[in-house]
Amino acid sequence: MQKIGVGLVGFGTIGTGVARILLGKREEIFRRTGQRIELLKICDKDITTDRGIDLPEGILTDNLSEITDNPEISIVIELIGGLEPARTFVLKFLEAGKNVVTANKALLANHGPELFDAARRRGRTIAFEASVCGGIPILSSIATSLQANRIESINAIVNGTSNFILSRMESDGADYADAVCQAQNLGYAEANPSMDVDGTDAVQKLTILAQLAFGAVASWKEIPRTGIDSVSAVDIEFAKKLGKRIRLLATASRGENGLALKVSPTLIPESAPLAKVRDAFNAVEIIGDFVGPVFYQGLGAGERPTASAVCSDVIDTAVGRTALTFGAVRMWAADRPALPLLPSSEIVGGAYLRMTVRDQPGVVAEIAGILGRHNISIASMLQAEAAEQSDSACLIILTHPAPEGALGTAVEELDCLEFNLAKTVRLAVGAPDTAV
Numbered sequence: 001m002q003k004i005g006v007g008l009v010g011f012g013t014i015g016t017g018v019a020r021i022l023l024g025k026r027e028e029i030f031r032r033t034g035q036r037i038e039l040l041k042i043c044d045k046d047i048t049t050d051r052g053i054d055l056p057e058g059i060l061t062d063n064l065s066e067i068t069d070n071p072e073i074s075i076v077i078e079l080i081g082g083l084e085p086a087r088t089f090v091l092k093f094l095e096a097g098k099n100v101v102t103a104n105k106a107l108l109a110n111h112g113p114e115l116f117d118a119a120r121r122r123g124r125t126i127a128f129e130a131s132v133c134g135g136i137p138i139l140s141s142i143a144t145s146l147q148a149n150r151i152e153s154i155n156a157i158v159n160g161t162s163n164f165i166l167s168r169m170e171s172d173g174a175d176y177a178d179a180v181c182q183a184q185n186l187g188y189a190e191a192n193p194s195m196d197v198d199g200t201d202a203v204q205k206l207t208i209l210a211q212l213a214f215g216a217v218a219s220w221k222e223i224p225r226t227g228i229d230s231v232s233a234v235d236i237e238f239a240k241k242l243g244k245r246i247r248l249l250a251t252a253s254r255g256e257n258g259l260a261l262k263v264s265p266t267l268i269p270e271s272a273p274l275a276k277v278r279d280a281f282n283a284v285e286i287i288g289d290f291v292g293p294v295f296y297q298g299l300g301a302g303e304r305p306t307a308s309a310v311c312s313d314v315i316d317t318a319v320g321r322t323a324l325t326f327g328a329v330r331m332w333a334a335d336r337p338a339l340p341l342l343p344s345s346e347i348v349g350g351a352y353l354r355m356t357v358r359d360q361p362g363v364v365a366e367i368a369g370i371l372g373r374h375n376i377s378i379a380s381m382l383q384a385e386a387a388e389q390s391d392s393a394c395l396i397i398l399t400h401p402a403p404e405g406a407l408g409t410a411v412e413e414l415d416c417l418e419f420n421l422a423k424t425v426r427l428a429v430g431a432p433d434t435a436v
């Protein structure tokens with residue numbers, strides 16, 4: 001029986017979970033797959049910290065060449081995270097003839113074309129299920145089970161930290177800062193949660209989803225992005241009054257003129273499946289032209305769900321499934337027809353505007369005038385006394401769908417109005433062209 005040797009680089013949170021599965025379930029995996037998958041080496045900068053797992057003698061190393069130069073290792077798992085040296089390491093693994101498994105969305109969103117090209121040139125594969133939505137098998141579903149469909153849209157909650165914070169604000173009435181603290185105390189948010197709350201993490205995952213599902217070649221930096229750091233407790237309350245919930249949605253929607261990609265806190269009807277996704281869960285709704293809407297939900301991060309996806313990739317690579325899918329999906333292949341991206345100013349969607357204004361006659365007429373001049377029509381309006389000042393009022397305006405460009409310019413003009421006391425808060429309503 002031929003053994004398939006595996007090397008693991010990065011023995012942190014996810015690396016520990018991966019080692020637990022590959023060492024603890026070795027026999028079970030053999031019985032199920034008929035393959036002897038052997039974790040032979042684990043490389044980390046720190047090989048002294050006890051990770052709470054029994055390891056075979058000599059498996060740990062801080063010398064990467066014990067993996068790259070080991071002819072018995074044919075699959076290497078990259079779990080160090082970040083851009084460098086992860087990029088250089090992955091290129092080295094491919095150069096050494098290894099197939100790669102990674103959970104590193106930042107690496108793929110920044111260097112996907114280069115890495116996939118290198119893999120193709122060497123006849124090797126890169127598997128990356130864990131890079132989007134942790135334990136949810138979303139990439140393999142798109143790449144295999146939904147192949148018969150033209151995907152029309154994706155609406156997804158891909159950042160568990162943001163979803164946890166919004167859920168806390170919704171259920172406990174916590175303000176944003178308190179909810180972030182709770183997330184940090186429970187280990188859902190890092191000490192510096194900026195990449196989660198400013199939408200960077202979500203937009204990087206959307207870049208990977210959009211490439212896989214639509215062939216879209218998008219730089220994550222160009223995709224319009226708003227994080228949940230713009231959402232306050234009052235927005236959550238107003239959304240509730242309107243029968244809606246706020247979720248950080250990553251959306252991709254195919255239109256006649258191109259693909260609309262966007263990440264934004266979005267008001268969605270409380271009856272929508274995505275509105276019911278709470279705490280640190282992730283969820284993805286995909287609409288295919290034949291299958292219609294399909295919905296996936298699960299834990300998008302953490303040691304166990306993420307290690308589950310990583311190890312499934314290892315097994316798929318070992319049994320030869322990855323080679324088939326990798327060849328077929330042609331991630332970032334130069335000759336893959338790319339769906340053009342809609343310029344962000346042309347993305348159409350409804351908006352929620354929260355303005356704090358001086359309570360005086362003529363205010364509403366002036367606001368309506370500005371919106372009207374930009375062809376933005378008002379769907380509904382709410383007014384409440386602003387908590388901070390008794391002579392001010394809080395105005396909530398929901399607009400009918402309008403182009404981002406027009407909305408942006410109108411909000412700039414609203415912010416210059418003399419009676420406007422604070423910067424207008426703008427969130428998305430619904431997802432472009434879908435029924436969420």
Ligand SMILES: NC(=O)c1ccc[n+]([C@@H]2O[C@H](COP(=O)([O-])OP(=O)(O)OC[C@H]3O[C@@H](n4cnc5c(N)ncnc54)[C@H](OP(=O)(O)O)[C@@H]3O)[C@@H](O)[C@H]2O)c1
Nearest residue numbers: 010011012013014015044045079080081103104301302306
């Ligand atoms: N955590 C999650 O829930 C989650 C979910 C989905 C995807 N992911 C992805 O999975 C990957 C790993 O995440 P993680 O949470 O396990 O990170 P982590 O806990 O920080 O683990 C990374 C490990 O790699 C080590 N390392 C860093 N640079 C190295 C180098 N040059 N050589 C050898 N070892 C090195 C680190 O050592 P030091 O600590 O000494 O630097 C650390 O032990 C990331 O790409 C992340 O985005 C994570």
